[in-house]
Amino acid sequence: MPTAPTPRTWVVGEVVTAAKMNEIRDAFNFLLNPPIFELTHSGSISPATSTNALMPFNGETIDRDNGHNTVTNNSRYTSQTAGYYMLTGGVGFTSNGTGKREMTLLVNGVDEYYPSSIPGLAAGFTGMTSAGRVYLAVNDYAEVQVWQNSGGALATNSTKGGPRFGGHWISK
Template sequence: MALGAPAPPVRAAGSRLTGAAYGSDVTDSINFLTNPPEFVGLQNAVQSIPNATWTALTLDAEQLDSYNGHSTSTNTSRYVAQVAGWYTVCGVYATAANATGFRAARIQVNGSPVLGAAAYAPVASGTVEMGVVTPTRSIQLAVNDFVEVAGYQSSGGALNTVLDIDMRTGLWVRFSRAI
């Protein structure tokens, strides 16, 4: 079922506000504005990230998914837009300690990178886990477009994500406005 952001009603001059019209014109709009599409997904299981390959990061736990745009069992890296519009999106890639190469995170829409939505970080030391946070971006999504956070590492071998209590791979998506 495709949902939509409420639009201002158009009524003929002199028409009366019936109960049904009130429900669709007023109540539905207030309900949408007080409960817009919003998603917070996190990783609760370690994921192995191959060397030198952009990899969509799995999100097997939800803190919030107000419009059921995410599944914890199928395509778990994806948040699928249920309402067309502009969304504010940010992600983080939390990676195990390793002294070689660099780490990066980016936002992807339908598997393709979003221009200006990647962050690269040199490794500070081989003893510290690190999180790479994408820039927060406004991204236009159509219904059924999907957004992901992807990670990249160049250590020379596979590296796991980490599950610290204060740092974890995640994705945040919030509807900002209609198109």
């Protein structure tokens, strides 16, 4: 589990050693390769009307910190490195002009961030995105939750990239 490095405070007279220089190398390596993830779903799900549903993600484009499992709790990205993350989610629903569609980012199953809402469209698909910064401690998890009220189950769109969920570590 990577930890964001803490810069050394040098003192007068301190001798430069290889171990101390490696701390600088390790900090640069962390900043050049921070935790980042992009999760995908290869099919569609059909949330029931007026019911919150967590988006499952059965694929990964990248998961540098191993925070996602495509089988167990596959709706979750679990932070392995504490810090602020920029999270982004995107989902589309198939054509249906009744009601509205909503999407929000959840942290630990309860805290809602950056909700998105749009009326249903009778032609084409209804696409939504949401993005924002959240703090995740080690073992906190983030998810994408959707809701729709078309009057029946409504499929998410699996074309044009399908549902996505991503994020990257930005600071301590």
